[in-house]
Amino acid sequence: MLNFVDTVADAVAGIRDGSTVMIGGFGNAGQPFELIDALMDCGATDLTVVNNNAGQGDQGLALLIKEGRVKKMICSFPRQSDSWHFDAKYKAGEIELELVPQGNLAERIRAAGAGIGGFFTPTGYGTMLAEGKETRIIDGRGQVFETPIHADVALIKALKADGKGNLVYRKTARNFGPIMAAAAKHTIVQVSEVVPTGGLDPETVVTPGIYVNKIVKVA
Amino acid sequence: MGAQTNSQAGSRASLQTSNKALGRDDLARLVARDIKPGSFVNLGIGQPTLVSNYLTADQDITLHTENGMLGMGPEAQGDEIDGDLINAGKIPVTELPGASYFHHADSFAIMRGGHLDICVLGAFQVSATGDLANWHTGAPGAIPAVGGAMDLATGAKDVFVMMTLLTREGASKIVETCTYPLTGVGCVTRVYTDKAVFLTGPDGVQVRETFGCTLEELQELVPVPLTAAPAVAP
Structure with missing residues (x-):
């Protein structure tokens, strides 16, 4: 079921305490800052967050961590020059970390979907x-068994959506x-532009609308 | 016996290709020169990034960045800077004609599926059998961060390491067994250092060339047996 909503608050309404939330972005590129701010305002806590990093500077995911709303991070690269909020929580023992090699993180998310x-x-x-x-030798190489990462909600950022929820990125x-x-049961997308159905060339659609539940246009 | 000694002496003499240790840029130039034309290459964050400064148009190298792009161009300047176009070090970059974008799972399939010809990485330590340690010092209280290092180390066809041979304290970073936590097992094929280029593999550690030292002097610094690599036909 696809819904277009008017505000980021409407978009994140219904995210419950204890949810596993995937947040798109690598560094600041593709990070859905407005949706993260709305998640902060909606009060949901005790979250498990899946992201490549663990927040940078004093914005977005970093603030969610600072405010103690994240009980666990699943990520590949939490330590950065400006990841001071995560660093402080981690050193205080107030946040759990599941460190995953980046390719395993991506493939485990893909596997879930x-x-x-x-x-x-x-x-x-x-x-x-x-x-x-668990490990096995396959084709002469040692290999490790990795399991999928599912989520209740995904918050992502795309460039454009059409009326069917098809997405293109930048x-x-x-x-x-x-x-x-x-990978998520419920996918919430912030876009810069909504075009009418038929306004995206089907050959260029990256995410088909079947995966998308809510779309909000962010200026 | 005498002939063998002469041949060894000859190859040792020819190993030294520079009368002084190489600086970071000289080393980057050397790595760039050794990358075969037409290769698909991933350059790790830090010193390996310097290699891109010395790749020539004739080499037609395609650079991969693990956050989802082939055909990465130089660092963006001025008006070119675009927050949606960054490299794995989160530095704004540019796209070259023929570039492509893809999502993270596809990007890591490029590494993990064995499609990349070469990755160039930094390292804390490399073992005699090519084990790599480059992601974690293991120090108590250190926050671990691995990123794509393990995928690159196990996935690329060739893994080149660039590092200084010695730590600040003077210890060799080429070691019998890594004491830092491993990134990958038996994955490193070449190590470019300021004092020598080493080839690692099942035959042990071979020295291809030395800079500002002889093989004997190098052996004094490195705690694993070194042999001269067979001369490569010109």
């Missing part, structure tokens, strides 16, 4: 990030958007 129960990959074999995981801001849209 594709109905795959898990996969073996050489990435991480023989390292501390594979400790406690340059490297695409990053996690398409796979998170497929």
